[in-house]
Amino acid sequence: MSLRFNRLTRPAVRSLGPGEQISEHGITAARQSNGDCRYSINIMVDGQRIHRVVGRESEGVTREQAERTIESLRTKAREGRLDLPTGRKVHRSLKEAVAEYLTRIEHDPKHGRNYGPKKRHLEDRLAPYFKGQRPDKLTDFTIAHYVKHRRDQGAAIATINRELSTLSHFLNRCIAWKWVRADQKPKMPKGEEARKKIVVLTDEDKRALMQAAIADQDPLTWLFTAIAMGTGMRHSEILRIRWDDIDLANRRIYIGQAKAGQREQPIPPNLAAMLQKEHAQLGEPSGWLFPTSRADAKHSHRQQMSEQFRRAVTRAKLDPSKVTPHVMRHTAITSLIKEGVDLPTVQRISGHKTLAMVLRYTHLSDDHIDQSVAKLDTAFSGAFSQELHTPPNENERSAA
Numbered sequence: 259m260s261l262r263f264n265r266l267t268r269p270a271v272r273s274l275g276p277g278e279q280i281s282e283h284g285i286t287a288a289r290q291s292n293g294d295c296r297y298s299i300n301i302m303v304d305g306q307r308i309h310r311v312v313g314r315e316s317e318g319v320t321r322e323q324a325e326r327t328i329e330s331l332r333t334k335a336r337e338g339r340l341d342l343p344t345g346r347k348v349h350r351s352l353k354e355a356v357a358e359y360l361t362r363i364e365h366d367p368k369h370g371r372n373y374g375p376k377k378r379h380l381e382d383r384l385a386p387y388f389k390g391q392r393p394d395k396l397t398d399f400t401i402a403h404y405v406k407h408r409r410d411q412g413a414a415i416a417t418i419n420r421e422l423s424t425l426s427h428f429l430n431r432c433i434a435w436k437w438v439r440a441d442q443k444p445k446m447p448k449g450e451e452a453r454k455k456i457v458v459l460t461d462e463d464k465r466a467l468m469q470a471a472i473a474d475q476d477p478l479t480w481l482f483t484a485i486a487m488g489t490g491m492r493h494s495e496i497l498r499i500r501w502d503d504i505d506l507a508n509r510r511i512y513i514g515q516a517k518a519g520q521r522e523q524p525i526p527p528n529l530a531a532m533l534q535k536e537h538a539q540l541g542e543p544s545g546w547l548f549p550t551s552r553a554d555a556k557h558s559h560r561q562q563m564s565e566q567f568r569r570a571v572t573r574a575k576l577d578p579s580k581v582t583p584h585v586m587r588h589t590a591i592t593s594l595i596k597e598g599v600d601l602p603t604v605q606r607i608s609g610h611k612t613l614a615m616v617l618r619y620t621h622l623s624d625d626h627i628d629q630s631v632a633k634l635d636t637a638f639s640g641a642f643s644q645e646l647h648t649p650p651n652e653n654e655r656s657a658a
Contacts, residue, residue: 261283261325263282263283263321264282265280265281265282266280266281266282266283266285266287266321268321271287271295271321274287274288274289274295275289276289276290276291276293277289277291281300283325283328284299284300284301284328285297285298285299285321285324285325285328286298286299286300287321290314294314294315294316295314295315296311296313296314296315297311297312297313297314297315297319297320297321297323297324298310298311298312298324299312299324299327299328301328301331303331303332306390306392308331312324312327349392349394349437350392350393350437351390351391351392352384352385352388352389352390352391352392352393352396353385353389353390355393355428355432355437356380356381356384356385356428359380359428359431359432360373360376360377360380360381362431362435363376363431365556367515367557368515369427369431371494375420375424376424376427376428379420379421379424379425380424380425380428383408383421384404384421384424384425384428387404387407388400388404393428393429393432393437393438394432394437394438394439394442395442396429396442396443396444397444398444398445398447400444401422401425401444401445401446401447402447405418405422405447405449408421415449415450415451415452416451416452418448418449419448419449419451422446422447422448423446423448425446426443426446429443430443453618456588456592456618456619457580457581457585457588458585458588458589458592459576459581459585459586459589463574463576463581464487464589466574466575466576467483467487467570467571467574467576467581468480468483468484468487469574470569470570470571470573470574471483471484471567471570473570473573474566474569474570474573475569476566478547478548478560478563478566479563479566479567479569479570481536481547481548482496482497482548482563482566482567482583483567483570483586484529484532485499485525485529486583486586486587486590487586487589487590488525488526488528488529488590489511489523489524489525489529489590489607490586490587490589490590490591490594490607490608491511491513491523491587491609492516492517492584492587492609493562493563493564493583493584495513495515495516495523495609496547496548496563497548497559497560497561497562497563498513498514498515498559499511499513499546499547499548500544500545500546500547501537501542501543501544501545501546501547502544502545504533504537506530506533506534506537509524509525509526509527509530510522510523510524510525511523511525513609516609517609517611518609518610518611521606521609523607523609524607546558546559546560548560548563563583564582564583567582567583587608588619590608591604591607591608591616591619592619594607594608595619595620601613601616601617601620604616604619
């Protein structure tokens with residue numbers, strides 16, 4: 259290291275009395291009560307404080323070994339900086355990376371989805387916990403320790419899973435931006451959540467809700483509700499529809515951005531007729547079905563219809579704490595299953611990534627199950643008769 263020591267010299271170390279110490283250039287020599295001398299280091303490397311004991315004189319440790327330990331740590335840090343982006347001298351801390359990540363995704367239509375929860379997870383939970391750690395230094399152990407920490411705080415498994423999803427997305431963007439190598443991303447051990455009961459509306463509920471949506475003060479509430487009921491599309495998918503994405507002749511809506519990738523969403527004849535009539539009345543536009551009315555809005559189409567839908571639910575005398583826009587999706591998918599549509603076809607219509615996700619909707623009503631099981635009776639039709647299976651009487655036994 260070619261360091262010049264004025265205080266931490268060999269004669270000065272030898273002259274230390276019990277309890278005395280000398281520090282210089284991040285190295286400390288401390289004389290212990292048993293006469294042994296302990297060497298430790300306390301330095302900053304790439305913004306991280308490293309404080310550790312190197313060893314004792316009785317173990318053969320000298321000041322030179324403490325120097326070599328420091329040099330080794332700094333060499334490793336230099337090696338770790340070889341893949342740094344142009345213009346950076348040190349790696350980003352997790353706090354730095356989080357701030358830049360949030361800035362980059364805030365207005366990104368794809369990666370900025372659920373921006374509010376992501377920001378809250380990172381700023382309120384993840385960044386404070388991991389403090390000065392670097393994104394490329396997170397490990398399976400540190401993630402597992404975070405999960406334990408949150409469980410000890412009383413956080414629900416579902417809450418922790420959402421936080422880990424945010425962390426996973428954050429690290430995926432770090433990999434895409436070459437801040438972190440793909441092989442440096444730790445595993446995200448998500449816990450199994452208690453499955454919630456899927457709420458499904460009856461035909462009477464659907465009629466009441468549709469009438470309430472038509473009566474709402476927002477002229478687009480009925481259109482949102484009708485599409486949700488007729489297709490089972492997700493809330494965000496509906497709001498991203500453009501008129502030029504709708505093929506009315508073939509009754510298809512092109513969805514360019516969805517969880518499972520692009521797809522063509524089939525629409526029923528009555529909904530297609532309603533859309534065709536609305537399109538003609540509006541002068542056959544080609545833009546958004548749900549445009550933003552505010553001139554200063556960040557997005558050109560609406561980002562949510564939750565408040566309008568809640569008003570319609572309340573007006574229909576349904577429970578707004580249970581009936582959300584996603585219930586329309588549950589209802590549509592369950593209706594397909596009740597009608598006997600095979601699961602792979604349901605998957606194509608619903609846009610689920612896997613067939614296993616569709617299986618959640620096979621929670622059919624008791625009436626439907628009873629009707630289905632009743633069909634098994636046809637195998638026994640005429641196979642039994644009262645005469646054939648009545649025990650013989652005494653005269654029949656004597657004759658036998």
